[in-house]
Amino acid sequence: MPQVDGVNKKMGKIMSELNLAEPEALPFLPFALPDIGEEEIAEVVECLRSGWVTTGPKTRQFEQEFGAYLGGGVETVSVNSATAGLHLALEALGIGPGDEVIVPTMTFTATAEVVRYLGAQPVLVDVDARTLNIAPSAIEAAITPRTKAVIPVHYAGLACDMDAILALAARHSLRVIEDAAHAFPAVCNGRLVGTLASDATVFSFYANKTMTTGEGGMVVTRDPALAARVRLMRIHGIKQDAFARYTSKTPAWFYEVVAAGFKYNLTDIAAAIGVQQLRKIDRFLLRRKELAHGYAEALKDLPLQLPADAAPGSGHAWHLYMVRLTAGARLGRDELIGRLAAAGIGTSVHFIPLHRHPYWRDSCALSAHQFPEAEASFAAMLTLPLYTRMTDADQQRVIAAMHAALS
Ligand SMILES: *Cc1c(COP(=O)(O)O)cnc(C)c1O
Secondary structure (H helix, E strand, O other): OOHHHHHHHHHHHHHOOOOOOOOOOOOOOOOOOOOHHHHHHHHHHEEEEHOOOOOOOOHHHHHHHHHHHHHHOOOOEEEHHHHHHHHHHHHHHOOOOOOOEEEOOOOOOOOHHHHHHHHOEEEOEOOOOOOOEOHHHHHHHHHHEEHHHOOOOOOOOOEEEEEEEEHHHHHOEEEEEEEEOOOOOOOEEEEEEOOOOEEEEEEEOOOOOHHHHHHHHEEEEEOOHHHHHHHHHHEEOOOEEEHHHHHHOOOOOOOOOOOOOEEEOOHHHHHHHHHHHHHOOHHHHHHHHHHHHHHHHHHOOOOOOOOOOOOOOOOOOOOOOEEEEEEOEEEEHHHHHHHHHHHOOOEEEOOOOOHOOOHHHHHHHOOOOHOOHHHHHHHHHHEEEEOOOHHHHHHHHHHHHHHHHOO
16 A cells, blocks of 8 residues: 555654664554454465465355345456456446546545546546535536546445435436445445445455455446456456356367456455455454544544544444544644654555646646645545554554644
8 A cells, every 4th residue: 555655664764763663662553454364364275275376266255255245136246456346347337538437536546547547537526525425516516418427435434425426327327336445344324335226336455445355356236237348358358267267168278359358357365365354344344333433432522523424324334534633733734643653653644635646637637726625624634543453552542642642
């Protein structure tokens, strides 16, 4: 993760400058850490011993079990990243040159770059000040005759207002691809994200997400034709994947290329990790909730805007715990990050809005005043450590450092 690397590098510099790397110093507390146990290790070893390391039986099992977790009735196609999954979903929907796709500015660059892969134009819009999710009113205002799709991002794991988004998408004949990289498992009005009426939902299993396969992702859809196209294009436009090829009745050497596809398949080694992570996901979520509620309780008297929780009937995945400094705070965001780093606590910023990055700013001719909510939030935001292996004592360190800096 670029964020992790950046913070670790900065940390190292700060630690050496302040001479904090003494043996008695508390260990550095990262802002995210994967939770890999003996079960994942054993499953990977079994996969390696089986002799089948690329896409095969373990990948199938992972896809089936992921679909079953979502309640069945959906197609699940694993890929080697959410970025690949977003690309394939847009490709399957026929997005191409001349098309516009609406994307929130408060996201990771992957959400917008996949639109570019297809020669289409990402149209960045501002977000809702409370949730940092894409604002339905901003989508509506950005629609032109060229608009083909919208990619809502469930920021930090809190579902977007999907009822409003799906209704306006239906009114304007727009496709909806959910970027659910943060949102496994999240509930939107009584239904798990992944089972809503959008065209496709894409989850990420990157190292710092709510569950991981090292690198990986899953495209989920109710549309069998879309699933078939994604399956085809994830592996070179070859009609059958390697596993089917080696077990079907047709000769093993035979295959047909029917499109110029990509190389986006998940390996069985990665899927083996995913199978075991999935079995722990309810426990992971419970721990994330405990930690989020612990922060909410302990930080409520500080000059901070705490993250919005899900409405009744919905559920937050708590991928990130992002707080914003309020006007009364005696420190700025950067200074607070420095204080926490000096106390051995890693933080990050989610996200530097896309319109602030040179590539997006210049290629889309964007300026900051078009995104007042994202700008205000960016100036004040930081993400505190939140991961399942974090102990209560770890969290107390963060809370104490926040109080020392801000009260
Ligand atoms: C992590 C992330 C992605 C990309 O996921 P990968 O699996 O690393 O490709 C996309 N969108 C958002 C919002 C993310 O945070």
